[in-house]
Amino acid sequence: MQDKLTLMIPGPTPVPETVLKAMGRHPIGHRSADFQAIVKRTTEQLRWLHQTESTVLAMAGSGTSAMEAGIINVLSKGDTVLCGDNGKFGERWVKVAQAYGLQVQVIKAEWGQPLDPEAFRTALEADTGKAIKAVILTHSETSTGVINDLQTIAAHVKAHGTALTIADCVTSLGACNVPMDAWGLDVVGSGSQKGYMMPPGLGFVAMSDRAWEAYGRSDLPKFYLDLGKYRKSAAQDSNPFTPPVNLYFALEAALEMMQAEGLDNIFARHERHRRATQAAMKAMGLPLYASEGHGSPAITAVAPNGIDAESLRKEVKNRFDILLAGGQDHLKGKVFRIGHLGFVADRDVLTAVAAIEATLQALGLDSGSTGAGVAAAAVELAR
Amino acid sequence: MQDKLTLMIPGPTPVPETVLKAMGRHPIGHRSADFQAIVKRTTEQLRWLHQTESTVLAMAGSGTSAMEAGIINVLSKGDTVLCGDNGKFGERWVKVAQAYGLQVQVIKAEWGQPLDPEAFRTALEADTGKAIKAVILTHSETSTGVINDLQTIAAHVKAHGTALTIADCVTSLGACNVPMDAWGLDVVGSGSQKGYMMPPGLGFVAMSDRAWEAYGRSDLPKFYLDLGKYRKSAAQDSNPFTPPVNLYFALEAALEMMQAEGLDNIFARHERHRRATQAAMKAMGLPLYASEGHGSPAITAVAPNGIDAESLRKEVKNRFDILLAGGQDHLKGKVFRIGHLGFVADRDVLTAVAAIEATLQALGLDSGSTGAGVAAAAVELAR
Numbered sequence: 195m196q197d198k199l200t201l202m203i204p205g206p207t208p209v210p211e212t213v214l215k216a217m218g219r220h221p222i223g224h225r226s227a228d229f230q231a232i233v234k235r236t237t238e239q240l241r242w243l244h245q246t247e248s249t250v251l252a253m254a255g256s257g258t259s260a261m262e263a264g265i266i267n268v269l270s271k272g273d274t275v276l277c278g279d280n281g282k283f284g285e286r287w288v289k290v291a292q293a294y295g296l297q298v299q300v301i302k303a304e305w306g307q308p309l310d311p312e313a314f315r316t317a318l319e320a321d322t323g324k325a326i327k328a329v330i331l332t333h334s335e336t337s338t339g340v341i342n343d344l345q346t347i348a349a350h351v352k353a354h355g356t357a358l359t360i361a362d363c364v365t366s367l368g369a370c371n372v373p374m375d376a377w378g379l380d381v382v383g384s385g386s387q388k389g390y391m392m393p394p395g396l397g398f399v400a401m402s403d404r405a406w407e408a409y410g411r412s413d414l415p416k417f418y419l420d421l422g423k424y425r426k427s428a429a430q431d432s433n434p435f436t437p438p439v440n441l442y443f444a445l446e447a448a449l450e451m452m453q454a455e456g457l458d459n460i461f462a463r464h465e466r467h468r469r470a471t472q473a474a475m476k477a478m479g480l481p482l483y484a485s486e487g488h489g490s491p492a493i494t495a496v497a498p499n500g501i502d503a504e505s506l507r508k509e510v511k512n513r514f515d516i517l518l519a520g521g522q523d524h525l526k527g528k529v530f531r532i533g534h535l536g537f538v539a540d541r542d543v544l545t546a547v548a549a550i551e552a553t554l555q556a557l558g559l560d561s562g563s564t565g566a567g568v569a570a571a572a573v574e575l576a577r
Numbered sequence: 578m579q580d581k582l583t584l585m586i587p588g589p590t591p592v593p594e595t596v597l598k599a600m601g602r603h604p605i606g607h608r609s610a611d612f613q614a615i616v617k618r619t620t621e622q623l624r625w626l627h628q629t630e631s632t633v634l635a636m637a638g639s640g641t642s643a644m645e646a647g648i649i650n651v652l653s654k655g656d657t658v659l660c661g662d663n664g665k666f667g668e669r670w671v672k673v674a675q676a677y678g679l680q681v682q683v684i685k686a687e688w689g690q691p692l693d694p695e696a697f698r699t700a701l702e703a704d705t706g707k708a709i710k711a712v713i714l715t716h717s718e719t720s721t722g723v724i725n726d727l728q729t730i731a732a733h734v735k736a737h738g739t740a741l742t743i744a745d746c747v748t749s750l751g752a753c754n755v756p757m758d759a760w761g762l763d764v765v766g767s768g769s770q771k772g773y774m775m776p777p778g779l780g781f782v783a784m785s786d787r788a789w790e791a792y793g794r795s796d797l798p799k800f801y802l803d804l805g806k807y808r809k810s811a812a813q814d815s816n817p818f819t820p821p822v823n824l825y826f827a828l829e830a831a832l833e834m835m836q837a838e839g840l841d842n843i844f845a846r847h848e849r850h851r852r853a854t855q856a857a858m859k860a861m862g863l864p865l866y867a868s869e870g871h872g873s874p875a876i877t878a879v880a881p882n883g884i885d886a887e888s889l890r891k892e893v894k895n896r897f898d899i900l901l902a903g904g905q906d907h908l909k910g911k912v913f914r915i916g917h918l919g920f921v922a923d924r925d926v927l928t929a930v931a932a933i934e935a936t937l938q939a940l941g942l943d944s945g946s947t948g949a950g951v952a953a954a955a956v957e958l959a960r
Contacts, residue, residue, distance in 0.1 A: 206604040218601035221589040256818040259801040395821030415677045418642040435639040438778030
């Protein structure tokens, strides 16, 4: 059956009809007053979403391009950075830093475990020579469904006095509270196909005043990712390079919908979906992959003991046209991931749980209590 | 009046309804078999468009991101490059090369004049030590409406034996013949909002085998723009980072339309529009900015002596909702530019000419022979 696909992956996430329709308009000139009005408005909307006074810059690119821009615009060759690594995206920022010749100290945690804020505090306090120029970490680690304690770690960075906090908020922004200014985050990177409820293709970077000071010293080579060019253009409600005009139409519409819902409601919805999904999986006897208390509001990773996660995922797709995400790298076949990020309603979570239960039953893999997952989810959704 | 805008700028160019509709579908998972099928198909279509056996890589980004990727993936720090500069985009590649610490030799021509192939031959023949690693130039210089003789210059580079040809084909690909393999082009960069008849947001880079050999030696730092990652993923019909899924839908539909029209017909159409536009401007007494015989098939720049080009452009927009492009940098107010690139029909060219004539008459700036432009265009369109 065509056109019945439901995305329950951590991106691309489902897109509202309103946003698709806005995106489907004929493009306009990107140097026109009409387009400048869109840049002006979306820039304000993005400030609201980031809870910041800083300018949020948008570029044609993925979340990785935004994070790379954030890193290479505030650092210089040979600089020491402290990277948190407890999953595929943590690993990625280590690789980006290394690709640019930075000295990388890594604070690791096992996949499925959160980063330990104390390890950051210790490393930062030990750095009396102030060699560490930045701490790079992922807020919601998409590969494992773990949320890291960005607020606490950012406070330790603040106490260090010199280092900047560069945060990958790709799957946390628009899912849970990320008050950039209140937490003192210096660089926040994100991507459009996540909490933004729109298709992929736009990356976002917000930088604090301290980050812009560091930009003035940065000597890493860049041109397309040179955020100074974006800032200069943004001051004139414009872009340095041809922006993805139709994705801007989508952005404006999506942020308008988000503003109508309100940040608190959006965060409460994601939190409710996290609770409902986790409760359902437990009721079905399927262990969560993220350690207790550290599950992301955007994504729940499940490690179904003794069941091939990839087969289960494929059956859910074949039978019910719901796309779940698989495990990445060494987790392939061991983990499946349920995205509950962005334009996801209570109904979607209930449906996904029901579909997983029905599939387990059809495969003879259920624990004999089919329906328990839906019942548990329903309790949490009703709270 | 809403929704009546006609784009006659060199990008974003008009987008067919078929392409907009394809783009407006709900996104699908970018790691799904359905999406892999789209990558596989569009990769073949892109080979057709580039007339190459090489793989053409696509990334979320602008034409500049594609060109920067082409440059930084085949060169190393301190390498000498020869850059052609006869307009804003020629200038831009000089800046990109300098940003990465390359030694840049510039061959300049006045804005409005083509690059002199002999100057390239002389410089390349003088380089007996084979210091020049690449020649970077723009095929169709969007800022001035000049087409450079890429074929001849590429042949001189070939004769050099070592240097690579890196060509900005952003406004030539899909407008005129750019047979990558036959001309021996090593790197070809382009962007979606031009001849591709789709919205901005996708950049394309094709690289020859020689370019990939140079990639193996390249030491310039990169991660998001590291084309090796794209090549590895492309071999599996995939992308290293989340691709702009909806723009891929548009790409598939647009390239299907282009294949139905056929390369020869597409090139003949652009050539007809170039002739018709040039003839019309001459008939109206408006001097062309590009020197005789070197006008681009994608864009005609006009320098209306004694008339403020910016006022004329704005009046055409206000009266007839046709968006022409202004002059860039020092040409602002002195030049306006008519884009006839991509999804442009004979009717659009005739309409633009008529609208310019009508506006000049309304402003009392006509030469007393209103209608002469349309008549001249009609002759060329009927040939």
